[in-house]
Amino acid sequence: xxxxxxxxxxxxxxxxxxxxxxxxxxxxxxxxxxxxxxxxxxxxxxxxxxxxxxxxxxxxxxxxxxxxxxxxxxxxxxxxxxxxxxxxxxxxxxxxxxxxxxxxxxxxxxxxxxxxxxxxxxxxxxxxxxxxxxxxxxxxxxxxxxxxxxxxxxxxxxxxxxxxxxxxxxxxxxxxxxxxxxxxxxxxxxxxxxxxxxxxxxxxxxxxxxxxxxxxxxxxxxxxxxxxxxxxxxxxxxxxxxxxxxxxxxxx
Amino acid sequence: xxxxxxxxxxxxxxxxxxxxxxxxxxxxxxxxxxxxxxxxxxxxxxxxxxxxxxxxxxxxxxxxxxxxxxxxxxxxxxxxxxxxxxxxxxxxxxxxxxxxxxxxxxxxxxxxxxxxxxxxxxxxxxxxxxxxxxxxxxxxxxxxxxxxxxxxxxxxxxxxxxxxxxxxxxxxxxxx
Numbered sequence: 001x002x003x004x005x006x007x008x009x010x011x012x013x014x015x016x017x018x019x020x021x022x023x024x025x026x027x028x029x030x031x032x033x034x035x036x037x038x039x040x041x042x043x044x045x046x047x048x049x050x051x052x053x054x055x056x057x058x059x060x061x062x063x064x065x066x067x068x069x070x071x072x073x074x075x076x077x078x079x080x081x082x083x084x085x086x087x088x089x090x091x092x093x094x095x096x097x098x099x100x101x102x103x104x105x106x107x108x109x110x111x112x113x114x115x116x117x118x119x120x121x122x123x124x125x126x127x128x129x130x131x132x133x134x135x136x137x138x139x140x141x142x143x144x145x146x147x148x149x150x151x152x153x154x155x156x157x158x159x160x161x162x163x164x165x166x167x168x169x170x171x172x173x174x175x176x177x178x179x180x181x182x183x184x185x186x187x188x189x190x191x192x193x194x195x196x197x198x199x200x201x202x203x204x205x206x207x208x209x210x211x212x213x214x215x216x217x218x219x220x221x222x223x224x225x226x227x228x229x230x231x232x233x234x235x236x237x238x239x240x241x242x243x244x245x246x247x248x249x250x251x252x
Numbered sequence: 253x254x255x256x257x258x259x260x261x262x263x264x265x266x267x268x269x270x271x272x273x274x275x276x277x278x279x280x281x282x283x284x285x286x287x288x289x290x291x292x293x294x295x296x297x298x299x300x301x302x303x304x305x306x307x308x309x310x311x312x313x314x315x316x317x318x319x320x321x322x323x324x325x326x327x328x329x330x331x332x333x334x335x336x337x338x339x340x341x342x343x344x345x346x347x348x349x350x351x352x353x354x355x356x357x358x359x360x361x362x363x364x365x366x367x368x369x370x371x372x373x374x375x376x377x378x379x380x381x382x383x384x385x386x387x388x389x390x391x392x393x394x395x396x397x398x399x400x401x402x403x404x405x406x407x408x409x410x411x412x413x414x415x416x417x418x419x420x421x422x423x424x425x426x427x428x
Contacts, residue, residue, distance in 0.1 A: 005285050011298065012280060019302055020273045023309040027267065132303045 018163065022129040025122060032117065108170065111186035113193075115223040118168035118239050119186055123224060125165045166245040169238025170194065171228070186237070188225065198232040211243035219246065258320030264312055272309055279323055283330050286388070289369060290334040300337055304329040316401055324391055324399035331384050335377065371421040379414035382407055 007015070104110045111119025121130055170186045171194070182193030190204035201220065202208060208220040208227075218229050226246060228236035240246045257278070263271030280301060287297035304326050308315060318324045372383060385396040386407070393411070397404040 005288055006281055007284055007298070012277075015280070015298060015302055016273055016276050019276050019305045020269050022302075022306055023269050023272050026306070026310060027269075129306060132306050 014163075018126040018129075021124075021164075022126040025124055025126070025129065028122075032114075036112075036114075108186050109184050113186050113188045113225060113237060113239065115225055116239065118170075121165060121168050123165055123168075123239055123241050127163050127165075130165060167238060167240035169226075169236055169240070169246070171236035171238075182234075188237070192227070192234065193237065194234060196234045198229055198234075201227055201229075201234060211246075213243040213246040219243065257322070258317075261317065261320065261322060264309070269309075272305060275308070275322065276305055279326060282323070283326055286327055286384070287330050287334055289388070290331065290373065291338055296334070296337045300330050300333040303333045307333075316399055318391065318395045318398045324385055324389070324395060327384060327389055328381050328399055331381055332377070335373075335380075338373070367425050368418075368422070371418050371425075374421065375414055375417060379410050379417070382410040383414045383418075386411060 108119060113119070116122055180193075180195030182191060182196045185194050187193030188204070192201055192204050205220075205222045205225075208222050211219045211221040211226065213219055220227050220229065221240075221243065224239045224241065226238060226240055226243070227234050228246075238246075257275070260271050260274045260278070264275065283301045283304060284297060287300040288294065291297045291300060307329050308322060308326060315322050315325050372380060375383065381400055382396055385391045385399060386393060391399070393404050393407045397407045400407070
């Protein structure tokens with residue numbers, strides 16, 4: 001048992017603040033997840049209806065009829081398929097879009113990177129909350145980094161001031177990034193991940209802007225999402241409160 | 253206490269995060285002392301308490317109350333979290349010991365001189381939960397059953413098995 005079994009008033013206040021802030025943050029993420037899920041369902045339903053209409057229309061055009069054939073001796077043909085022009089029959093989903101998947105903390109490949117969330121971790125997530133998502137994320141790395149079971153995921157916690165996540169990123173060795181499959185690690189809803197080319201990146205996010213983090217290197221950002229490139233290939237991506245929150249080095 | 257807990261709990265259930273803060277103020281001391289009994293590092297004990305409150309918030313629609321209070325549920329969750337933290341920090345301590353023996357110890361609390369806590373930690377999870385609620389925290393068998401979501405008969409049998417195991421462990425230590 002500890003020589004001081006009770007929390008100091010300061011410890012109590014700090015923990016209380018973290019609990020309240022983390023809970024509020026959890027609700028925010030849950031709302032976003034619900035919205036994304038609802039949108040994905042809507043896309044799937046609309047896609048299914050359009051696909052169904054397109055299929056029926058195509059079959060009708062080829063002379064297939066779902067109507068029960070009636071054996072009539074009459075010479076007059078009664079089936080008059082009227083092809084209805086369905087301009088919306090062409091698939092509307094872009095080939096690069098990836099349906100959102102609920103993040104599994106143990107499988108970073110299911111983690112979706114969006115403007116404010118990196119899988120189950122968001123900007124502003126309290127350090128204790130990170131631990132509840134990644135229970136093993138308590139290895140003390142130099143400079144305050146934490147790492148989880150997935151060795152390529154690095155999380156920076158600004159515990160000096162606010163005690164919350166300022167950036168979360170996934171990275172590979174720059175030289176090997178070209179051999180990676182983007183969907184095998186955390187990736188964006190557009191399918192951009194480690195190993196994506198700069199052309200794919202710019203096609204998915206036309207509003208990318210160059211950022212100059214203090215750590216150096218080429219980084220492109222849109223909102224809070226950032227992508228680091230090496231020889232035209234994404235070798236690191238994540239979300240950051242600001243370019244300068246993208247720190248050099250990490251536990252890998 | 254239970255009445256006021258029930259009022260605060262109604263706020264938590266409706267999504268009022270300040271209610272969670274009020275519950276933290278009310279129960280933190282007891283939960284921290286409980287966590288400190290089970291964990292070797294003070295920081296881990298603090299984490300276990302915070303994680304229990306995050307879980308309380310996340311699962312607030314399914315939390316089982318005893319006399320309108322979530323305290324037994326929180327105590328049980330702290331026990332479960334403490335077990336996980338102890339397991340993972342043990343792994344990291346072993347790893348750190350290889351890297352730098354000086355850092356391996358960390359902020360270690362006083363040893364368990366009687367060995368009772370060590371014996372308690374070795375109990376199976378289900379039996380440990382029953383011992384924590386009934387013996388350490390003083391809840392009745394019926395309340396423990398409610399908090400754990402099992403029949404009273406199950407609590408009784410687990411308690412009996414746990415006591416027998418503890419007795420054997422302690423007798424073994426005395427002989428040693």
